[in-house]
Amino acid sequence: MDDRYQYLLLMAGCLLITLPLEFVLRARVYRRPxxxxxxxxxVLVIFLVWDIVGIVRGHWxxxxxxxxxxxxxxxxxxxxxxxxxxIPICGLLTYEAVGTVLGWWRQWRGHDA
Amino acid sequence: xxxxxALAVLSVLGTVAAEVLWLRTGIFRRAQYWIAMVIIxxxxxLVDGWLTKLSAPIVIYDGSQITGLRVPWDIxxxxxxxxxxxxxxxxxxxxxxxxxxxxRDGSAAREGSARxxxxxxxxxxxxxxxxxxx
Numbered sequence: 001m002d003d004r005y006q007y008l009l010l011m012a013g014c015l016l017i018t019l020p021l022e023f024v025l026r027a028r029v030y031r032r033p034x035x036x037x038x039x040x041x042x043v044l045v046i047f048l049v050w051d052i053v054g055i056v057r058g059h060w061x062x063x064x065x066x067x068x069x070x071x072x073x074x075x076x077x078x079x080x081x082x083x084x085x086x087i088p089i090c091g092l093l094t095y096e097a098v099g100t101v102l103g104w105w106r107q108w109r110g111h112d113a
Numbered sequence: 114x115x116x117x118x119a120l121a122v123l124s125v126l127g128t129v130a131a132e133v134l135w136l137r138t139g140i141f142r143r144a145q146y147w148i149a150m151v152i153i154x155x156x157x158x159l160v161d162g163w164l165t166k167l168s169a170p171i172v173i174y175d176g177s178q179i180t181g182l183r184v185p186w187d188i189x190x191x192x193x194x195x196x197x198x199x200x201x202x203x204x205x206x207x208x209x210x211x212x213x214x215x216x217r218d219g220s221a222a223r224e225g226s227a228r229x230x231x232x233x234x235x236x237x238x239x240x241x242x243x244x245x246x247x
Contacts, residue, residue, distance in 0.1 A: 088203040
């Protein structure tokens with residue numbers, strides 16, 4: 001596999017691994033697209049700004065070997081934009097999946113009592 | 114204090130301030146949030162561990178901008194603060210938006226209530242319930 005897709009493939013893996021949460025654990029994150037978009041947008045903006053500050057101030061840089069070399073303005077790699085969308089989605093799926101399991105557990109406990 | 118370290122600490126303070134002063138979701142009082150964060154951090158270590166491993170790093174840090182504390186493997190400790198802020202802010206907005214849509218059309222059951230006093234969602238009508246009718 002071409003090394004420069006490594007970062008993107010890692011992100012794709014994150015989406016793939018968390019996808020069952022939407023259906024098996026009924027997270028219903030993708031099925032509420034408006035709420036999802038409105039939750040992601042401010043976070044994307046804030047953390048892109050932070051990323052730009054980090055790049056400009058030299059806090060971090062990105063491997064030329066493991067990224068595609070495609071940049072959005074301010075020298076931000078495309079992969080970083082993907083990261084700030086994918087990881088919050090994974091977090092939301094986890095949160096909602098935990099909510100489902102807690103709901104089941106409470107129901108089961110209620111039955112037991 | 115190194116700059117990334119300072120910004121990471123500031124982001125945590127900003128996130129907590131956003132909750133206390135503005136969003137007020139009550140998320141920090143929810144078991145659902147803390148359990149989710151523990152799970153998220155387990156996966157954070159795997160993904161960030163891959164991104165930052167010094168043998169073949171995808172993200173390369175300037176040693177003078179971080180404390181240099183890396184745990185486990187080569188993950189800068191600052192990344193855990195960064196992760197906390199990013200994920201917590203996302204979850205707070207998600208919960209807050211659930212509150213709003215529930216309030217607007219009055220169907221708390223449809224969007225799932227985000228009120229801190231009621232975290233279970235077994236009353237939702239749009240999903241099959243495992244509970245048998247008496």
